[in-house]
Amino acid sequence: MxxxxxxxxxxxxxxxxxxxxxxxxxxxxxxxxxxxxxxxxxxxxxxxxxxxxxxxxxxxxxxxxxxxxxxxxxxxxxxxxxxxxxxxxxxxxxxxxxxxxxxxxxxxxxxxxxxxxxxxxxxxxxxxxxxxxxxxxxxxxxxxxxxxxxxxxxxxxxxxxxxxxxxxxxxxxxxxxxxxxxxxxxxxxxFKTQILVRMLVNLKRAYAKLRSFAQARDVSDLLLALDPTSLTELRDRGLLAYQMGRYGAALADLERYLALTARHSRAEADDTDVKEEFEAVWEHVKNLRRRVASLN
Structure with a gap:
């Protein structure tokens, strides 16, 4: 598209x-x-x-x-x-x-x-x-x-x-x-926008199951175009780029995700799920930084 x-x-x-x-x-x-x-x-x-x-x-x-x-x-x-x-x-x-x-x-x-x-x-x-x-x-x-x-x-x-x-x-x-x-x-x-978002989320999930990561990332682009504030979609787009081997794009999205969620994560430090997700993304970011550095 x-x-x-x-x-x-x-x-x-x-x-x-x-x-x-x-x-x-x-x-x-x-x-x-x-x-x-x-x-x-x-x-x-x-x-x-x-x-x-x-x-x-x-x-x-x-x-x-x-x-x-x-x-x-x-x-x-x-x-x-x-x-x-x-x-x-x-x-x-x-x-x-x-x-x-x-x-x-x-x-x-x-x-x-x-x-x-x-x-x-x-x-x-x-x-x-x-x-x-x-x-x-x-x-x-x-x-x-x-x-x-x-x-x-x-x-x-x-x-x-x-x-x-x-x-x-x-x-x-x-x-x-x-x-x-x-x-x-x-x-x-x-309403209309909610319905379209749900359609796109369904489609992203279907493509991811098929390991069609490039198409799933295109869907994430549309979701972020509809709602640029969606941290979930920012995270998912970064992870999909990682799966595609587009390490620079993945790093940019995931670093931005961590920066935007850091305050929220500190505020809910006792929430195990929040901490685990934050730490998992942080591990991806550290790995991506090493990969990107090795390519330069």
Whole structure:
């Protein structure tokens, strides 16, 4: 991705409003598909939205939120064949919207972006939910002039099923451990920039698992472009550069990380995890200094 494309992505990500989420998410695919014709994919997504709207309006009663949700799910997941990619969950293609639309499979967050884009055009009031370990969608209980009903929590990865709070608590336990405590704050809405950051973090993890360190570092560049204050991403970009043998770049990032975190680390000197992380990075820095010195 060129600097101009990165700047365009950041501008789109930070532009007010949620309606261009799919367009912004599609720009990430340029990391893998530099010659992507994004307009063609957006047109395909619009045709999908048009077909879905025709089906739902013909099948669901006006003002019936649950009916609209059920018909939306039937069309997207049964008729159109979108499904969660359980068998190849870590495949980077699951994070690229053009691939998800073509292959009809993805991970929770990309399937949710398609669901949000199409469902909003059907007339539903939808928002993302940054639930730990598994992205979800909320449907507000309002449609047209009908009386408001209860909000619905939906899981596009599993066919758009409606989840109860008990279902969400069980899902949290699977992803975060039995000791994790469910609270309604975990179902807070996720906005465009938050969703894009989560997409990028997922993609960075997928590339790192494949040992595609150069691509993972490109993702870190985008994350830092979105949030230049992120110490975690500064650290990760340095560690990825280290894995690539780019010792000068790694040293610059990790020394800056240590300088910015030193005060925090001293303030929490009794925090074992903080101390161990700081010391681990410090060992990398000492090793890098010796390597860089030997090359001069």
């Amino acid at each position: 060129t600097r101009a494309e990165m700047d365009a992505f950041v501008a789109l990500a930070q532009r007010p409003g949620e309606d261009d989420l799919a367009e912004a998410a599609l720009q990430l695919a340029r990391l893998e598909h530099p010659h992507l014709r994004a307009d063609d994919t957006m047109e395909a997504l619009q045709r999908l939205a048009d077909r879905t709207t025709s089906f739902v309006q013909a099948s669901a009663a006006p003002g019936d939120v649950l009916g609209h949700v059920q018909q939306l799910g039937q069309f997207l997941f049964d008729t159109e064949g979108f499904t969660g990619n359980v068998g190849e969950y870590d495949d980077p293609r699951n994070s690229f919207l053009n691939d998800v639309i073509t292959r009809r499979t993805g991970i929770p967050i990309t399937l949710s972006i398609i669901y949000l884009h199409v469902g909003r055009r059907v007339g539903l009031w939808l928002e993302g939910v940054n639930f730990p370990g598994h992205f979800l969608v909320r449907c507000k209980g309002m449609l047209g002039d009908a009386a408001p009903t209860e909000d619905l929590i939906l899981d596009p990865f599993h066919g758009g099923i409606v989840l109860t709070e008990r279902d969400c608590a069980r899902m949290l336990a699977r992803h975060a451990g039995e000791g994790a405590r469910f609270e309604r704050g975990l179902l807070a809405p996720a």
